[in-house]
Each structure stands twice: as C-alpha cells, then as structure tokens.
Amino acid sequence: MALVLTEEQSMLRDSARGLISDKAPVSHLRHLRDSKDPTGFSKELWQSFAEMGYAGLLVPEEFGGSGLGFMEAGIVTEEIGRTLMPSPFLATSVVAASALNRGGSAAQKSEYLPKISNGSLLATLAIDEGAKHRPLQTNLQAVRAGNGFKLSGAKALVVDGHVADLFIVAARTAGAAGKREGLTLFLVNSKAKGVAIERTIMVDAHNAARIEFANVELTADSVLGEVDQAAGLLDGILDIGRGAVAAEMVGLSDEVFGRTVEYLKNRKQFGKLIGEFQALQHRAAQLYVDIEITRAAVMKALQALDADVAKAASAVAVAKARAGTTATRAVQEGVQMHGGMGMTDQFDIGFFMKRARICEELFGDANYHTEQLARARGY
C-alpha cells in the first residue's frame, strides 16, 4: 500500500479541514475555555460531525456508520490537531467505537453503534489509574456478585468523562496488577449508582474527568469480550487510540511549525527578518525533517492497523514515540522562536504546547513506547 493519500482520502481531508478550520479555529477552544463552558465542547459541531458521517466513521455501514478505516480516522484527528478542536471524536468515534466493534456482542453492537453514528451517544474508555499509562497495572476490582459483578476503584484522565453516557472500564477480575491474565472490560452507564464523576480542568482546556466506582453493580451482559481475557482486545483498542492520537500530534506539529515559519518570515530583529538567521534556518529545517519522518511513521502505523490490528504493535509504538518527541520539539521551538510573544496567553502557540503535553501522556508517552519497542525486540 502506497504511503500517500488516495483520492478519496484527500477529499476526506479537504472536507474535514474545511469544516474544522471554519467552525472551530483555535479561537473556538479559547472561547470554550474562557467562558468555562460546562461541557467543554460544541454539541452543535458534534451534530455536524455526525451528519457528515465522521461520528460513525469507523462504524460498519450496517450500524449506520461510514465503514471507513483507521487511516481515515487519522486524517480527521490530524485536522483536529491543527485547530485543537475539543471533540468527542477520539474517545467516542475512535476508541469506544473500535472497542464495541471489535469486542462487542451482536446485541451490544446493535445497541450502541448506531447511536455513536448518529451522534446521540458519547462513550469513552476508562483505563489509567496511576500517574502514568500502565494498562497491565490495572487494579480496579471487579468481583463476581450473583450473576454479575461489582466494580470498585478509580480512573483518571478519562477523556470526555464528564459528558460521556457510557464508560468502557478496564477492570481486574483475577490475577495481580501487572499480569495480562485477569483483565476484563465492562460497559458501564455513566448514570449508574455508585459512579462519581469529577470533571478535571486540564492544562489543555480539553475535557477529562476522574471517575470513582463504589460498588457499582453490573449484570453479566455488561462484559465486553471475554472475562479475564481482555488483554488482547485492550491492546488493540489502545493501539487504535495511539494511532489516532499520533495523527493528531502530526497535525498539531505541522500547524505549530507552519505558524512558526510564517513568524520567521515576518518578524524583524536587528534589522533583518529573523528567518534570515542561519541558526534558526537550520533548526527549522531539522524540525521540518523530523515532522516529515514522523508523518510517514504515523501513516505506516495507521496502514498497519488497517491491515491487521493485532500485528500493528511495533509500528504503532514507533509512531506514538516519534509523534511524542516531534510534537514536544515542535512546540518548544515554536514558543522559543516566537520569543516573548509566544509566552503570552494572547498568542495561540501556548495552546499547542499544552495540548501536545496531554497527547504525549495519552495512551503512553514516548518513553513508554520506546521501552515497548526495546522489549519487543528482545533487549
């Protein structure tokens, strides 16, 4: 498969870019932040997303979706990365939709996927418990109770947790923290008794929550996939999320770089355009190369996911690790090259730095994925 966009994919990109840049430039996020919007995103815009088929982009057509692939999902998140639009797309349309589609029973699919496609249901994966992303360390307890289960424990950095209708919760039904065996995924209604949701205002002004589960009672049909055997399913879901976030980081990096190059071409210091200074030229050129290489790695990962999610782990680790270091570098150079102006809230550059930090942490940072690659390669 060639690492270039097909004609259809280019059209998708253009149409997503058109909608997003028109309706949700960075000022959209700024407004939501400054007005302390209670949901933190625009429902109206999400409805447009649904109407254009983006909400159900990964959902099979039989459930009202567009039946597209991860490459297409990445095209959309890349465009989202350019304007930092807060949107349920990642949590609901990429991660949750993939979880349901890959792990769900026929009944679960029929119940939830059409609602995701038409924009009426928001869902999210609740995975992290500690400070760092360590899926196997999952220790939220799910104990058998009658025919069902009782959930107790807490989750952090649950994306869109304060507005989601449905949580997909990683829990431990057996084994000790750290083991692959004994993980189970549960579908939990956000209004269920015992669920306590605390919206957390994050550095990037995007949406997340901490969730506590206090003896939350679930029926047996709340299990997504198989009891104790969710590790493989979870790997796949997380890798899909990682691919999408990596693509968002490419969009973010590219945008912040584009803005920085523009600044270099217009700002004068010491009687010259600062873009004439060779030291800055070389750093800009290095950053350009970094971004292009990362872009290719991310496309490669999305293609690998489209080909076979189970075999995409290494490509995804490379992509997410590279996306992390590249985005970090892009926003750092962006702020530095904008000088004092880049430090002011009034300029947009800071928003990119903040969002990059969250994207870096989401589903494992560069260090995590670099470590994964080392382990996979046996050293």
Add this chain to the structure above:
Amino acid sequence: MALVLTEEQSMLRDSARGLISDKAPVSHLRHLRDSKDPTGFSKELWQSFAEMGYAGLLVPEEFGGSGLGFMEAGIVTEEIGRTLMPSPFLATSVVAASALNRGGSAAQKSEYLPKISNGSLLATLAIDEGAKHRPLQTNLQAVRAGNGFKLSGAKALVVDGHVADLFIVAARTAGAAGKREGLTLFLVNSKAKGVAIERTIMVDAHNAARIEFANVELTADSVLGEVDQAAGLLDGILDIGRGAVAAEMVGLSDEVFGRTVEYLKNRKQFGKLIGEFQALQHRAAQLYVDIEITRAAVMKALQALDADVAKAASAVAVAKARAGTTATRAVQEGVQMHGGMGMTDQFDIGFFMKRARICEELFGDANYHTEQLARARGY
C-alpha cells in the same frame, strides 16, 4: 577551595605544556605509529618526565617523589591530552603509584615507589576482562596454593601492558562475579612464568595489551592490601584513574575545539569565512559552554579526590561522564567542521577522535558513570 589554579599549579601547567608541546606534538604520536615503534612511546621523554619530577608526581617525597596531589596529576594529563603524547604517566605515575601508595605495605612501597619516581619501573593496573568496564565482574581466579596463590584468567585493555614491569592484577579470591566481597589485588612481575603478553595495536595508536595468566604462582607477599577486601581500595584507585583520564579528555576537547575555531576563522566557503555562518557559530558557542562546564566538573572531582578519595565517587562519576559526552561531541564537531579535510589521515583531527574513543572506554564510559550516579542517588 577555589576552583582556580594556584600560582604553583599554573607554573606546573606552563612547564608541562612547554615540555610536551615542544618534545611531543601530535607529530610525535604520528611518527611512533607510522614507524611501528616496538614500545610505542619515547623512553627518552619519559626520562625527562622523571627528571622533572612528573613520574613520581604523586609519590611521597620520602620515596623520591614530588608528593603532589591529584589536581596536579590532572594538570599534567590535561596537557598530555592536548598533544596526545603516549606516555606511561597515566598507568604508572597515576594509577599504579596511587595503588601502591594507598594499598602497599611498607616493604612494597620502599621497593617500587622510588623506581617509579626515577622512571626505571613501569607498572599498570590490569582490570577489565569483558568488553565493558565492570570492575565487580572481575573473575580472574586466584586460588590459594601453599603459602601463596595461583592466578588464572585474562585481562584486556591493559594500558602499557606490553612494556610494564609490574602488573597490579584484580583477581577473585572468593565470591561470585558481581560481588564486592572476594576481590584481591596482586603484584605480578611481567616476566613471571605463565604470563603471556599480547600487544594490541589500538585505534588511538597508544599502548595496550591483552594479558593471559596461566597458573601464575605468587607468594603471599604479592598481595596488595587485604585478601578478599580489595573492593574499597580498588574503587579509590579507579576513581583516581578516572579523574586523570577526565582531565586528559578536557585537554583533548579544548585542543580539538581550539583547532576547530581556528579553522572556522580561516577557511572560506561560498565567499565567506565559515566562522561567519551563524549555525556554526552557535554550535561552536554551545561546545565552548560544554567544555567549560566539563572543565569545572573535572576540577571539582580532582579537588574532591585530594580532599578524600573515599568520598569523591559522585564527583568523579559526574566528571568522567561529562568528559565522555563532551569529548565525543568535541571530536565529532571537529571532524564535521573540518569537512573532507578532517577525514584525511593527513590532518591531525582524526587522532583526537580516536584517542577520545579510548579515553571514553577507559575506567568506564559516560553511560557507566551516569548509571552509577543514578544508583548512588537511589533511583
């Protein structure tokens, strides 16, 4: 103690620099290499070193030495680093003299130290066995035999091994490789039966050997320090060696940097002096800062050794680690900025790159010492 040279130290530096730059510029090493000199160093020059009091610089005055400190030893190795003079100074006058002085019995000191001072005895520490410097992994076996010991095993990267009269051999008398307990140091005459010496021509054209010990019989008074308890003594000896090598690397870095800056001021490309190109200016400035910071760290380590060898470990780890990364960077930038000319054997820059690589490996590379610091700090 101020981190500046005293008047006496400045005089020592000037006099060492005078002798070395006069008698042993880089062409001296080149000649020894190209003529395949059987000893690989100049005995005549070593005699001058002895006469000027450098050979016995660290030896107490009662044994015919100068009774100076590690700061002074570092001043000499720094000057050696500037011209890459191959010399027994490091192995004999720094490492072996310190080992004997710190661990030797009265009889051992009286026997060897005066000969070191007058330049008639060359000695060296034989420590490394594997590819990397791992002192605790010492596994050369010393088994008790009658009143004495029998040594069996092999050592690599024994500096001056092919010309040394005396080896100070780290051996294992008890415990498994990796343990601090059970290490013993032995004084072994290089002509002893069972000692096989293979001179190894190294990348830097300095002198080293691989030594095999096949049932080498030693009397009990060959033990330096205490049986099984050499770890602490060895730590100290190695740290002294590390400090001296780090100082050599500062001299080497500074010299290669100075030559590079000169080249930047004289070489023209695209109608300009290449030193006018801002990208190169910034890289040169960064390298300057790196070298100055490293210089301070190395002085700090030498002072710490002078104050109390047993408490200098962290300062030495910092110094050797920094010296390694800085020298690596200095020689890489040196070759790159000299362009194609820097790649030719005809230019001297390559000699610095080669020597830096050996210095980096000697007594533990930057990775090793960075790791030591992390462990010392408990993480």
Add this chain to the structure above:
Amino acid sequence: MSDSEAADLETFRSETRAWLEANCPPEMRKPATSDADVFWGGRNAKFSSEPQRIWFERMRDKGWTVPDWPKEYGGGGLSVAEHKVLRAEMAKMGARPPLSSFGIWMLGPALLKYGNDAQKKEHLPKIAAGEIRWCQGYSEPNAGSDLASLQTRAESDGDDFVITGSKIWTSYANYADWIFCLVRTDPTAKKHDGISFILFDMTSKGVTTKPILLISGYSPFCETFFDGVRVPKSHVVGTVNRGWDVAKYLLQHERAMISGMGERGVGRPLGQIAADSVGTDALGRLDDAMLRGQIASFDVDEAALAACAERAVDLAKAGQAHPAFSSAMKYYGTELNKRRYEILMSAGGVDALEWESERSRQGARPRAWLRTKANSIEGGTSEVMLGIVAKRILDLPGA
C-alpha cells in the same frame, strides 16, 4: 589571605552564626513557598506575618539587606569574604533573604557604579531600607531581543524630559513605586548611542500599567505605558545618550542571576521524586527506564553546572573571569531548567496535567513548567547568548 585575616574571618563567622541563631525567627528558616512569603518592600508594603517583619527589621538595622554596600548608604559594609561567610551561614540555617528587590539586585549596583553623589544618597538608603520598590523598564513590544532598537522617546523640554512610549515585561510594574528605564534621548544617533538611563516615580502623571496573562497564567509581568511623563533631567544616571553602557552592565547582572535558576538542588533527587509517582521495578530502579536515563543525564549536567557556577565566582574573585561568561552560564542554566521541568512533567504524568484543582494546587506544576519556557527568552534569549559567546569569547568573524 594572611593568617591574621583568616583568624578575623573565623571570628566574624562565629559572631555571625551566633547573631543569626539569636535573631532569625524559626518561621524564617525555611524556603519561601508562596508569593506572600516574599517581602518586596515599597510604599504600600505589608508584612504577611510578624516573624517576617521582625526578621526584615533586624536585618535592615544591621545593614544586611545589602550586606556588601557601604554603610553610608544603609549597607553592611562587608568585605567580599565576609559577605560570602554571611551567605554561607544563612544558607546553612535555611534563612530567607529578608528583602527581595530589583533595587538591590539591579539598580543598586548600577547606581554604585554610574550614579552621582546626589543620586546615591537619595536612592540607595531607601532601597536598603525597603522603602521604595523599583521596577525595570527595558523591553519594548517591538524590540524583542534587539533591545537597543527601543522606541520610547524622551524629548527635551527645559529642565525636563517628556517621555512617551511603552515598555513590556516590566515585572511588578503594578506594585512598583519607581522605575529605572531606558529611553531614546537622541533619535538621530546610531541605535546604541542615543539612549539614556533615567529614573522616575510611577505615580507621575501619564504612567499606566496593565498585567500580562502568560501561558502559565497570571504573571508579575506588565505592559507599562508612558503618555507625556515629565521627568527632571537630573534623574538621568550617567551621561545623557550613554545609557547603553549602564544597560549592558545591568544585563550582565541579570544574566548571572537568571543563570542561577538551573543550579539549585531541589532537595530530594529528581529520580526519587519521579519514583514516587512512577514506581520502581524489581531491581529497585525507577520503573521507566527511558525517563531514568533522562534524569541521570540531567543530574550529571546539573552537578557539572553547579561546579561551573562555583568556578565562575572563584574566577571573578581571582580577576580571571571573562566578562561575557555570564552569557554562557545564562544560556546553559536556563536550558537546563527547562529540561528539569520537562522531566518533572513526565514524572508527574496524569497528575501533573490538572490546571485548576485543589489537588494540584491550582496546577502548580504545569504552570511552573510553562513558566520555565520563558527562561531562555527573558534577560536575553539563548540565541542572543550564543551570539555573544561566539563574538566576545570565541572572536568568530561577523558574529
């Protein structure tokens, strides 16, 4: 140092230690943790606690808010060696500085070198006594790193200058009583030649200030506007149109100050702080091998920089310091401090990403992280510092 000088110094040390022990309130023997812990002085100053007041007044009365200034200006008249002893004893005890002030750090040294007698007598004692709080008017919105391209103009009108223009990044301008300010007194001269260094009261007619919101949130920085502010010509420090000399002198002070940021140990080793949130592996090592490596490399560099900072002081004392070396230190120190905070963010993970919660002390860590990004911009960018090293130390052509 002679033996008797050394003995005198030891006497000074024991007396100082005893005095500090007797006079520094226990509450003042730990690091400041909030803005309220820091006393800045000024006309509207309030003490946040009784111990803060006591400590300040006792130190002021000894002249030890400015220990090395001459006694006639309210200083302690200490020698370089004595001052070092005092600092060391205070550090040993953890004693806070009794007074923080741009007057002490910046204007004072400039006045001591360039001020006339009247100016010294007028301003230095009030700085030492914390009566007047100063701010610095250097940067301008369009000048950026090219400080000397400043546009704020001072037009001659009889015995006064009339000042019009604006400044940016004026720290605490909204709290300051007076400003020391660079203004253009000769618009026809070459860029560096028509600048003067002038002092005036911030309550003068025509001065307004507006705080700047940073990416890290609220900041001490302000924009400051001058609309026909009338200032007597006698308020110029040094020669009219030679203000750039004063400015350069001060910038070196500022750089030395900022470069200090990277050197401070934070108490516990970074690696242990990280282990608290990240955990350890079966071998007891930080359970993030890559992060562990980054921290260890940072620790090496930080320790080396600390040695270099110490050496810079020693070289200065020995008269062997290169005057531009503070630029080298400023560059490395600020870049290192940015690395420290990148590591702290990585170590903190999810917990370091909250912005407003009580749990996160209103996002203290991410705000501090974002704030460090300005370190390599303020007081001369890293690029400008490298240029200075290339030109003044390495003597590279055209730098």
Add this chain to the structure above:
Amino acid sequence: MSDSEAADLETFRSETRAWLEANCPPEMRKPATSDADVFWGGRNAKFSSEPQRIWFERMRDKGWTVPDWPKEYGGGGLSVAEHKVLRAEMAKMGARPPLSSFGIWMLGPALLKYGNDAQKKEHLPKIAAGEIRWCQGYSEPNAGSDLASLQTRAESDGDDFVITGSKIWTSYANYADWIFCLVRTDPTAKKHDGISFILFDMTSKGVTTKPILLISGYSPFCETFFDGVRVPKSHVVGTVNRGWDVAKYLLQHERAMISGMGERGVGRPLGQIAADSVGTDALGRLDDAMLRGQIASFDVDEAALAACAERAVDLAKAGQAHPAFSSAMKYYGTELNKRRYEILMSAGGVDALEWESERSRQGARPRAWLRTKANSIEGGTSEVMLGIVAKRILDLPGA
C-alpha cells in the same frame, strides 16, 4: 492501475521469480562481505569467482544490469512497476547486484537526460555491459562544500579543450577507465555559469592519481591531477558552460543514494548485538541501561526513517514529491548512520578498539565507525542539506 495491467504485472512477477531461481547461482544469494565480492567491471576487471562471472553475464544478457534503461542501450526496458517487481524479487532472494558502477548510478542517468545521440550510443551500452568503469571528478581540494567554486580549467584550443587542475575524493580513480568531470570553461562568468560537464579517458596523457589515506585507513578515494589533458570538445555533455545543470541533477541522485545508508536493517536488532557483548541484567534487559535507552531511541528513529524513505518513493511515483526532499533524507539518513556506529562502538567496548588484530578483522568495526563520519560530509554536508531545505522547501528569506 487497471485490472489487466495488474494481471500483466503478476505474470511478470512469476516469470521473473522463476528466471532468477533458475539463473542466480546460490553463491550470489547472500550479501557481499568484502570488496572482492563486488564486481565493478571495466577494462581490467577480473571476476573473483565463477558464480560472479555467470551471474553477471546472465544478467547483462537480459539487460538487467540496468533494468530500466532502454533496450537500444543495453538496458532491460522495464517499466517503473516492473523494475520495482524485479528489485523486490531480487531482495527476497538476497540476490546481489551483478554490477556496481558509477556509470550506472550517475553518468547513465545524466547521459539519458542531457547526452546527445552519439554520446548515448557510444557510452551507455559499454556501461550496461560493464566494459568501461567510470569515476566522478567533482570536488576539488579548495572548493569543499562550495562545489561551484571549482578551479580546474579547460582552455579552448581548436577542437579540443586542454584541461589543467586537480580533483579530490574521486572514488576508485586509480581503477577507472574514464572520468566524468566538471571543469571551468569560462573563468570570467559567474561562478555557476562557466562550468562544463566533460568526459575523458583516464589513460589520456597528463592524468595521474594518488590514493587518499583516511582516518579509517585505506579508502577508494583518490586525488586526481590533470596536467594539460587534451579532450575533444565533442565530449562535453549538454551545453558548454551549462554543466552546472547536469551536476545538480546528478547530485540529487547521489544524495538519494547516500541517504539510503541509514535505512537498512542490519539483520539482528542492534540491542541484541549489544547484549552479546554487554550482557543482560536480572530482568533480561541489556545490562547497560543508558545504552539500552540510546538504542531504543535509535530504533524508533530508524523505523520512522524507513517509513519516510518508502513514502518518498511513493510520493515520487504519485508526482507529489518535492524535488529537494532528497536533501532532507540525505541529512537525516547520514546522521542516523553515524548514531548507529556510535552505538556499535559503545556496545563493542574494548573489543571494538583494536585496529590491527586478526581477532578484530583488522579493526573492521572501528574503521567502519570512522568511515561513517564522512557520510555527513560527502555528497553535500549536513549543513548544506539543511540550507537547501530552508531555502527550497521552507522558502526562508536569504537562505
């Protein structure tokens, strides 16, 4: 691609595979490990083995020494898609290139684009058949990166040019039969305008060569001297004084070639190679935590670069490639290759530091390591590559 085209390509693939299986000797199905394994052709060429001869002759007879050149010039006449299939099938089998040649890699493409009919007919078939071995005369001792400042002059004398000057870094000049060479035909024109691209026989009177000793030891590089070498004007390729166009075209080819160096997997993962010498810890991880981190970061970057190299080809096929992108790849690929060898040296430790022993295969690893330091110099330095990216891709002012 239409269905029928796709089907044709599959037919081609199976036929090619069958032919290669039948015709590639088993000895030729593993990578070259020494210079003798590589067949360079030329008047004095000798085969190092019978299988090498057989493989070369069979491939030559099919035109597959230059599979995508037109059949009339001895090529295979393959389409881009077919050529890719052939390369893929050869790679799958591990089949070596039958002929290595600067004629194939560099002069051929230039002649196909800029040569006249007579030149193509004269030279291309001999390149394809390995009859003439070429070398490249570009760099000069004083020109360095500033290639266009070359001084070798070609003076007009009737129907001939008389060439005087010298070249450096002429790979294998001492083995080559002919040279393609940049010479100054108009010393009065602007730097880039007075240059011509000319071909001549290395046995011409006045040509001498001298090998260059590198820091890594013996090298294929030579200095080459021209002392009044007489060459017919008809040997100029393209227009007289427009040789820079040809040179630039060729440089892009060369960069794309060199950038490939960083991409190749080395078989076993680097981390495992390192573990062989360094050992593993109680958790089974490479027992040098810092080195392990450096290797893992390298692996990430190498995999990403491989994806980018693949994408660069795909973009070129889709007509979406930026013509200067090869400079970006050249920069990153060569820097990465240097990193690879730094890691290999660190992993090898003491064992990688011997220079002459049999044990070390005469210092194979340190020599390879030192040799990589030229990667970021030859074919355009990293600095020049970054400048090209800044100017041609980013369109930065004054770049």
